[in-house]
Amino acid sequence: MPHPRGALTPSRTLSDLTWLRVGGPAEWLFQPADQEDLCTFLGALDPATPVFPMGVGSNLIVRDGGIRGVVIRLGRGFNAIRVEGARVIAGAAALDAHVARRAAEAGVDLTFLRTIPGSIGGAVRMNAGCYGAYVADHLVEARAVTRAGEVVTLLPGDLAFGYRQSHLPEGWVLIEATFAGKASTPEALIAKMEDQIARRDASQPTRERSAGSTFRNPAGFSSTGRADDVHDLKAWKVIDAAGLRGARRGGAQMSEKHPNFLVNTGGASAADLEGLGEEVRKRVFQNSGIELEWEIMRVGEPAPVGGT
Numbered sequence: 001m002p003h004p005r006g007a008l009t010p011s012r013t014l015s016d017l018t019w020l021r022v023g024g025p026a027e028w029l030f031q032p033a034d035q036e037d038l039c040t041f042l043g044a045l046d047p048a049t050p051v052f053p054m055g056v057g058s059n060l061i062v063r064d065g066g067i068r069g070v071v072i073r074l075g076r077g078f079n080a081i082r083v084e085g086a087r088v089i090a091g092a093a094a095l096d097a098h099v100a101r102r103a104a105e106a107g108v109d110l111t112f113l114r115t116i117p118g119s120i121g122g123a124v125r126m127n128a129g130c131y132g133a134y135v136a137d138h139l140v141e142a143r144a145v146t147r148a149g150e151v152v153t154l155l156p157g158d159l160a161f162g163y164r165q166s167h168l169p170e171g172w173v174l175i176e177a178t179f180a181g182k183a184s185t186p187e188a189l190i191a192k193m194e195d196q197i198a199r200r201d202a203s204q205p206t207r208e209r210s211a212g213s214t215f216r217n218p219a220g221f222s223s224t225g226r227a228d229d230v231h232d233l234k235a236w237k238v239i240d241a242a243g244l245r246g247a248r249r250g251g252a253q254m255s256e257k258h259p260n261f262l263v264n265t266g267g268a269s270a271a272d273l274e275g276l277g278e279e280v281r282k283r284v285f286q287n288s289g290i291e292l293e294w295e296i297m298r299v300g301e302p303a304p305v306g307g308t
């Protein structure tokens with residue numbers, strides 16, 4: 001292993017770094033001091049060692065056996081936010097909510113980020129969005145460090161955004177993103193965000209341990225068979241229709257408040273959460289013929305047989 005200035009910790013548990021509070025250890029956890037440290041480390045790392053960049057773990061189930069290779073988690077050296085006219089430039093470790101607030105104070109509308117609990121790196125990688133706006137609608141450019149330790153600038157076309165996804169080569173670490181937003185008054189933007197927070201709290205289990213929507217909304221269905229009647233279904237409705245609101249496995253539960261939210265009610269393992277999700281997929285298919293697709297990313301290895 002290279003010897004960076006930042007913290008490089010062997011066998012570091014990841015459960016306290018994820019929203020669901022589950023998961024085994026990273027073989028190595030690297031928290032680079034700054035961009036130069038990250039570049040030097042990646043440049044010196046054996047190219048055969050797997051690299052997994054993580055944000056704040058709000059869209060992850062880390063399996064109980066942990067993650068092989070190096071998990072990279074950006075911190076203080078990567079969380080600066082600055083506003084230049086209608087553009088907001090944010091480090092990848094900055095929280096979406098902080099970026100939205102800072103933009104609003106400067107009269108720039110990035111309010112869609114306010115209720116997404118992740119970091120900017122995770123937001124770009126996942127093309128995060130809500131209330132009809134996505135990262136793809138606002139991203140001007142992003143900067144990333146390649147697996148060889150070089151800094152590159154990526155334009156939206158390079159990231160090939162799709163619904164809750166983007167294309168980023170394996171092991172590349174996003175370090176900064178530049179967004180553009182419409183101009184408005186800080187007062188109007190702050191009121192808009194307060195409204196969004198209230199709507200969230202009314203419909204989602206925002207105070208429980210979850211990773212947001214578990215499954216994507218099934219796309220392209222038609223109740224009449226007509227081509228002009230194609231629409232998306234709501235994942236929570238098909239889960240509810242299969243009688244799975246509140247379904248449990250160990251400490252894992254499909255939320256009573258929002259059946260597409262998988263929650264750790266306390267003491268769940270990653271296997272409980274993923275197992276319940278797979279059971280829901282199976283029973284929804286039996287009930288409606290619809291194949292739900294995971295939106296939560298599941299990463300790492302299952303616990304060794306006979307282990308926890």
Ligand SMILES: Cc1cc2nc3c(=O)[nH]c(=O)nc-3n(C[C@H](O)[C@H](O)[C@H](O)COP(=O)(O)OP(=O)(O)OC[C@H]3O[C@@H](n4cnc5c(N)ncnc54)[C@H](O)[C@@H]3O)c2cc1C
Binds near residue numbers: 056058116120173174
């Ligand atoms: C209560 C709740 C509500 C949510 N609501 C929404 C919502 O409305 N809309 C929405 O889109 N999502 C929502 N989510 C899901 C989640 O917040 C988003 O997907 C978020 O963008 C993930 O960011 P993160 O920093 O937590 O990334 P992580 O979960 O840590 O990682 C997600 C992916 O991003 C990659 N990644 C993270 N940082 C970097 C980086 N620096 N460089 C390269 N890759 C990186 C990881 O490798 C992984 O592939 C919600 C989650 C919760 C818990």
